[in-house]
Amino acid sequence: MVRSHTSISNVVALIFFLVLLIIPSVQSTTATTIDVWPKPRLLRWAPLHQLSLLSPSFTIASPYDHPHLSSAVSRYLTLIKTEHHLPSSVNNPLTATSSPPPPPSPPLQSLHIFIHRLHAPLHHGVNESYTLHVPNDRPTANLTAETPWGAMRGLETFSQLVWGRPSRVPVGVYVWDDPIFPHRGLLLDTSRNYYGVGDIMRTIYAMSANKMNVFHWHITDSPSFPLNLPSEPGLAAKGSYGDDMQYSPDDVKKIVEFGLDHGVRVIPEIDSPGHTGSWAEAYPEIVTCANMFWWPAESKWEDRLAAEPGTGQLNPLNPKTYQVFKNVISDVVKMFPEPFFHAGADEVTPGCWKTDPTIQSFLSNGGSLSQVLEKFVNETFPYIVSLHRTVIYWEDVLLDGVVKVDSSILDPKYTILQTWNNGPNNTKKIVDAGYRAIVSSADYYYLDCGHGGFLGNDSQYDQLVGSDTVSNGGSWCAPFKTWQTIYNYDITYGLSEEKATLVLGGEVALWSEQADPTVLDSRLWPRASAMAEALWSGNRDETGKKRYAEATDRLNEWRHRMVSRGIGAEPIQPLWCVRNPGMCNAVHASI
């Protein structure tokens, strides 16, 4: 991993740690198997591996008046005192000592929180580092962080240290932690299928347990417009799936606040000018090709009207488009305090604009589709920036093969590009062009892949026996992305150290053609956890070797814990494997 964030406090922490190393009479390099996910950058358990009980009157002392931190402290205190997690692995040293003699250390009475910059807002790049010290000679643990958001990360770590009934906690533990990448996100598409506010909050809760910090909310798209906007109420009234499948301003406020309570930023995406068929229900005049069959039988693939069923693109040549657009953006910006705004701009499909007479006329007068898109961007990008937002676009706006803008109209200062095609190659193109990048490579991070296609009347599944026409299973981005595939991906692959600093992080993505609340948790978890660790502390051990073997056992344990916390994460192995670490390996682990 090429990236590292250092700050004064981290240097102090490191010095403190070095002192700790010197003081004990026994120096040991024994690896601990305390399971914390994502694995901290540094976790040291003193050689005796002592445990202590958690006092029944255990408390978390936080002297700060900070509503979100207070909420987190209260939540974690309840969790820590009531979870009573039992490790599932019979070989886990914690389990092995599940009936220990009364621990020699005094019961842990409290965790004290110290924060240096209480009022640091939860923005991109905010310091999330923390140190956690659970001593073995006094009943008070200390959690020190630069910001409340780092303290939340430390609280999560502490919660994962506690286990058993009565609750035990390892003592003589020191943790120093700091994410490698500042942007660790999850995209959820709530347009193709609707998710309730509770589903979204549960997802944010699970994200925070995995120390992820960005919920990328792909709110609107062609299938539905579920966001109820005060200035444009017709868009949801007519374009949503129904009154019971909308997000009200109060819902959004609840979700944003919930995010803050969990250290998770909520970045809204209003995709445009493509993926806007649903806008046509209220404003047919600003949308081209709406409600048409997406791929007319007589057309070539490249002449289809949309990347997938659900047609419609905003018409950049109609002035009214901008009137509606600006009302939308203005409302959204008010609802989401987050300084990043995602403006979409993916998959602008030539065939759709070509159905419109005004665009036809523009083209026949020598104009190009890219000029049509440039007009749209020129009208909208400065407006969004004027609302004090940094704009995230999908890479297509610059890298599409047909319809794209010149990079001169997108100031890198206010523009971030999110890559999804072509693996590390497009990441490289983006940073080489001087833009910051968010990595959502479909080859690694798309959680919907490998589940077949969703089109009806698709004859490829009626395959002749013995043929392999659907060897990929009919999913455009097959195969299924296993947790291992996700875990092993190096998002700065092939970049110089300098260029790598432009990679802000990554996002796993759940597009909802074949997902809705019935499968939400199992599609996301524990695969999103794999990215969460890779971006937090990396996917390699101290020697630089990929650590997926030992990660298997830890992820089993973490999945088990997530399920008991109410997150319906899918199993990655039979329970027999969970209980017999290493026995289900492809080869003997060399760790």
Add this chain to the structure above:
Amino acid sequence: MVRSHTSISNVVALIFFLVLLIIPSVQSTTATTIDVWPKPRLLRWAPLHQLSLLSPSFTIASPYDHPHLSSAVSRYLTLIKTEHHLPSSVNNPLTATSSPPPPPSPPLQSLHIFIHRLHAPLHHGVNESYTLHVPNDRPTANLTAETPWGAMRGLETFSQLVWGRPSRVPVGVYVWDDPIFPHRGLLLDTSRNYYGVGDIMRTIYAMSANKMNVFHWHITDSPSFPLNLPSEPGLAAKGSYGDDMQYSPDDVKKIVEFGLDHGVRVIPEIDSPGHTGSWAEAYPEIVTCANMFWWPAESKWEDRLAAEPGTGQLNPLNPKTYQVFKNVISDVVKMFPEPFFHAGADEVTPGCWKTDPTIQSFLSNGGSLSQVLEKFVNETFPYIVSLHRTVIYWEDVLLDGVVKVDSSILDPKYTILQTWNNGPNNTKKIVDAGYRAIVSSADYYYLDCGHGGFLGNDSQYDQLVGSDTVSNGGSWCAPFKTWQTIYNYDITYGLSEEKATLVLGGEVALWSEQADPTVLDSRLWPRASAMAEALWSGNRDETGKKRYAEATDRLNEWRHRMVSRGIGAEPIQPLWCVRNPGMCNAVHASI
């Protein structure tokens, strides 16, 4: 479809239907879009497409004293009166008339059940045909069936006709129905991961809603032995995952009775002689290679000790093996009244037996591994038959490349072979050898495929960027089997009409390496529904054309209904597609 079951009652029904065709003044070939899944063999809705209300005092009149039928009648009456299903498609003619003028027909007061052979047991091949007539001129519908089990199928169909609030029902409807294949099953592996009794009952409930009739319970395997047996209590006590992860005799009784109440046979599988590692916890002396690393680092693939982690095979050369085995089978036969018993016999792995000194000695004296297996089969097959059971084996017992028995020792009268390898080729081999076949082709019917591999420390996922070493996603039976792949498979492909009669039907299978209760419903449904219809009424329309296009819309609706019935079936399309039938097709449907 080459198979058809006719009986006197069906002929009578057909004559009745022909009379109905003649009587009305208007003859119409208008296809109805009433959504019943699986689609009945024949469903006719009189041309006026009249609806009636369901009377608030609607009742089901069944004069029979039959506990399972009574249970079904009571259950369906509650469902029919309380479901109030609302079709999700805006184009559905039922929805289009969701606020109709008061229907002209009188409210439907009752459904009368007539059964010809009340005491027909729920065995393989039992008649499941029924006719259902909901007239438009009187308030009484009639359901006529040969057996109680056919009546249950008809009740399910009737329940799917009722929708809306207040409840409406189409009248002038005639249904004749009869399954093409008598064996329509679902395999669940409860050894690799455990499922609660409630999970199993919910699965049986969902099966019956899909008119499936065989729950193939793969109870035991190497990872765990969850079945608590009175004669051999140690097997579960030591070989299960824990006291809370066992099936007691009372649990089994509950499940078997629940199956009978739902017209679902419960066939137990006790896999042997392979897949028996868990037996070694109680009886290490009868199991070879137990608890060894499955694929020693120095070994070739063909010398591994088990097909997958979790080693152990019963030792056929140890007399004690048969003592324990017979205790087990004797108990199981008492717990499961079903006349079919599944004895496993898949994936006998040479390397495992070769670790045993007595088998080594047998081999060095000129014996073969196949002889070892033959000894096992000769000792066990006649015993199972003596308990009045027909034995199902996996095809391996006859078709394995290395360890197999001679067909002369398996009397086709008492033997059925279940195929899982090599698509239709092995089905053909089985029926050509004169055996009855159950089709579970891994290429079409394995619901766990395409989800990556479950092995730890598997370096293939750490792929070099741009390589496609895991192009299949790391699952041995990738890709994911979509509902379309399942729906389109013709299980008698390439067989003569005569040989095709030996194909009893099929089973979708959920192996549980990467499944447990968190994902059970979504892995099974609605994909199992696809097989359910293909085996009930086929996958082609009246013209012989595959009907997957129109099936898409019906399956969407059925999935929607299953979810509202508490079955967590996964979505197959965005709601927009569900509401706009045909608009998400790959090409325009020609239906």
